Amino acid sequence: MKILVFGVGQFYQRRKDIFQFFLQGDELIGFVDNRAYDIPCFDGLPVYHPEQLHLIHFDSIVLASASFIEMREQLLHLGIGREKILYWGQYQACKAPLGVRKLLPEKAERVETKGKKILVVAVEMDLGGGSLAAFYTVQALVKMGYAVTLAVPDGDERLLQKLRHQGVIIWILPGLLFYPTEEISTWEKFDLVLVNVFLNIRLAHIFSSIAPTLWWIHESGDRYSKIYPSYRYMFHEHDTSSWMRDVRIAAVSQRAKEVFEAYYPGQIDTIMPIGERGPEQVKIQDIRTKPQLRFAILGGLSQIKGQDIFLEAICQLPETMRQGAEFLLIGNHSTVNAFSTKIHEKAKALPEVKMLGVLSREQLKEEFADIDVVVCASREETLSMAIVEGMMYGKICITTDATGIASYIEDGINGFVVRAGDAGDLARRMEYVLQRRTDFRPMCLAARKTYEQNFSMPVFAERLEREISLTRDMWQKGGWNTQYSSKE
Numbered sequence: 001m002k003i004l005v006f007g008v009g010q011f012y013q014r015r016k017d018i019f020q021f022f023l024q025g026d027e028l029i030g031f032v033d034n035r036a037y038d039i040p041c042f043d044g045l046p047v048y049h050p051e052q053l054h055l056i057h058f059d060s061i062v063l064a065s066a067s068f069i070e071m072r073e074q075l076l077h078l079g080i081g082r083e084k085i086l087y088w089g090q091y092q093a094c095k096a097p098l099g100v101r102k103l104l105p106e107k108a109e110r111v112e113t114k115g116k117k118i119l120v121v122a123v124e125m126d127l128g129g130g131s132l133a134a135f136y137t138v139q140a141l142v143k144m145g146y147a148v149t150l151a152v153p154d155g156d157e158r159l160l161q162k163l164r165h166q167g168v169i170i171w172i173l174p175g176l177l178f179y180p181t182e183e184i185s186t187w188e189k190f191d192l193v194l195v196n197v198f199l200n201i202r203l204a205h206i207f208s209s210i211a212p213t214l215w216w217i218h219e220s221g222d223r224y225s226k227i228y229p230s231y232r233y234m235f236h237e238h239d240t241s242s243w244m245r246d247v248r249i250a251a252v253s254q255r256a257k258e259v260f261e262a263y264y265p266g267q268i269d270t271i272m273p274i275g276e277r278g279p280e281q282v283k284i285q286d287i288r289t290k291p292q293l294r295f296a297i298l299g300g301l302s303q304i305k306g307q308d309i310f311l312e313a314i315c316q317l318p319e320t321m322r323q324g325a326e327f328l329l330i331g332n333h334s335t336v337n338a339f340s341t342k343i344h345e346k347a348k349a350l351p352e353v354k355m356l357g358v359l360s361r362e363q364l365k366e367e368f369a370d371i372d373v374v375v376c377a378s379r380e381e382t383l384s385m386a387i388v389e390g391m392m393y394g395k396i397c398i399t400t401d402a403t404g405i406a407s408y409i410e411d412g413i414n415g416f417v418v419r420a421g422d423a424g425d426l427a428r429r430m431e432y433v434l435q436r437r438t439d440f441r442p443m444c445l446a447a448r449k450t451y452e453q454n455f456s457m458p459v460f461a462e463r464l465e466r467e468i469s470l471t472r473d474m475w476q477k478g479g480w481n482t483q484y485s486s487k488e
Contacts, residue, residue: 001025002057003091006032006050006071007064008042010336015064015088016043022095022174029058050074060084062091069233087234089153093175096183103160103170117147118468119190119211121176121203125155127358128300129385130218133252133274134196135159137216140275140461142166149190151176158360181206192468195247198227198260202235208247212475214467216272217251220380221259224304228263241267248471253404256382272467274383275460278392278451284444287372288437293325295373295430298386300332301340306377306400308339311346312423313377313430314353321434322352329355330367368393373433378403379420387415391451394444398429408454414446 003026005012005019012019031042036049048056053075061084063071068087075085092099118141122134134150141148149169152160153176160170173179177199184206193213195204204215219227232239241264250272251257257268287293299305307329314327329347333340333355347353359367374390376399383404390397391414399405402420409415418425433440453459 001059002027002029004028004030004032004048004053004056004058004061005064006061006075008033008035008039008047009065011066011088012064019062019064022092022098024095024098030056032061050078053078053080058084060086060091062086062088064088069230087178089175090178091175092153093178093180096173096175096179099172099174101170101172103164103172105167105169106165116191117149117188119149119151119187119193119207120196121151121193121200121207122196123153123199125150125152125159127156127361129383130197131155132276132385133216133218135163136274136276136457136460137194137196137464138163138168139166139277140457140464142168143457144461144465149188153177177202179203185210192472199231201231202238204247205238205243208243212472213247214471215247215249217249217256217260217268218382219256219259220304220382221262224302224380228259232263241265248467248474250467251382253383254407255404259382269470270467272463273454273460274385274388275457275464276385276388276392276451276455277457278389282392282394282448284394284441284448285372287440290372291324293372293434293437294328294370295325295375296328296330296367296371297375297377298330298389299378301329301335301343303339304379304381305331306379306421307343308346309377309379309421309423309426310375311343311350311353313427314350316424316427317431317434321431322350325352325430325434327353328367328371329353330359330364331357333357364389368395371395373398373430375426375430376400376403376405377426381405388451388455391415391447392455394448396433396440396443397447398426398433400426408450412443414443414450 005028008031028045030046030048032048032050033039034050036047039047041047065071072085120134120138123131125131125135138148138150150163151171151173153174154172164170190211193207193211195207195213195215198217198219204213207213222228244264244267248269249267250270251260251268252273254271257271261268297307297310301307314322347355373396374386376384376387378384378400379402381403384399387397387399387405397415399409399415399417400420401417406417409417411417416429418429
């Protein structure tokens with residue numbers, strides 16, 4: 001096939017080596033970009049303006065941008081056939097079995113004390129909140145005695161190897177979101193399928209007709225992330241609540257439930273918070289003797305995470321207080337856009353601020369040992385993995401009222417809740433902590449207790465077992481050909 005790629009920006013440049021791998025058997029004949037008159041050539045190939053496409057013979061055009069909706073609509077408006085327009089992952093799925101890998105467990109035998117096989121379907125296994133939720137869920141299922149298979153489009157090798165060591169079969173399936181239905185129907189039969197996150201709406205629909213399926217929703221609304229509009233558009237044929245009575249749907253928090261049901265009213269069956277494996281006991285640090293208190297905000301640079309609010313709050317602190325503290329930004333800081341540039345520039349101007357970048361789970365554990373305050377400045381977040389971890393380690397935690405975790409915090413008792421987007425409110429709480437160093441041991445103990453009662457692995461395993469049982473019970477009531485529905 002003769003292939004064109006629409007987009008020559010960061011999206012493509014970060015992925016072009018992968019694209020070249022999948023190009024096997026096809027010919028890349030050029031690029032398409034609305035800036036073609038300024039960028040006539042890229043990587044030695046011509047760059048065409050979309051309005052020139054009627055002059056070019058090509059078989060498919062691959063969309064290489066997060067703005068794929070606008071791209072696709074522009075092409076359709078220009079008369080390009082729908083069948084010629086491919087999403088990035090769709091092209092990868094079309095080229096299967098290229099890139100497909102099956103990673104067998106490092107153990108000789110998998111633990112199967114329950115005699116039940118569970119498939120977990122997730123997005124890329126990385127250090128993001130939704131992915132880590134799936135990671136800890138797989139670990140919990142293994143410990144509960146299930147034989148677990150994980151299907152992901154890609155993943156952090158360290159996380160994948162950890163799961164292999166614990167006896168998990170892992171399928172790496174590039175373009176998993178678009179994997180052919182006929183291929184999925186030939187897969188090994190499972191006693192239950194757990195489909196993680198809204199992005200996998202198509203797969204949740206497909207599996208709901210094959211096996212008992214539990215669909216776990218994590219996403220925030222569309223003010224910042226645009227997940228719902230983007231993937232409802234991409235999978236428009238699945239964008240209906242009519243099939244959702246055939247799947248049990250769990251939300252990670254009440255906030256996630258409200259977001260989902262704004263689109264699909266009355267479809268959430270249960271709230272299922274995450275579980276995270278942590279130390280059985282923690283030592284609460286005495287911050288009175290520390291020369292500097294360490295505040296940390298975790299997450300990749302993005303407006304929704306509110307690093308700009310965090311830095312503005314630091315600037316509002318008295319200079320003498322800033323000198324008695326250290327402020328850490330932990331997460332992916334490599335994205336280049338107006339927001340990240342602003343954060344980098346402002347951080348450089350503040351000597352007490354350090355940008356640590358991405359840390360492995362082991363490095364983060366070491367860093368947490370010396371962190372005193374965990375801050376979530378998010379403008380919107382359905383839970384907050386950072387605050388859950390902060391509570392797990394018995395830290396002082398400050399979150400905004402626009403997070404799902406806020407409903408677990410009694411302000412001033414087991415943490416603090418500040419107004420989202422209000423740097424002054426955050427600064428006042430940070431100043432309060434810096435001024436009253438002797439008052440926080442009870443709060444840290446209460447935070448740890450909140451973790452143990454709501455997010456510890458034993459509590460999560462019990463909750464997960466209950467949801468598995470209810471999901472299978474729905475299926476066993478005659479299958480989905482009956483009128484039985486959990487939503488009725």
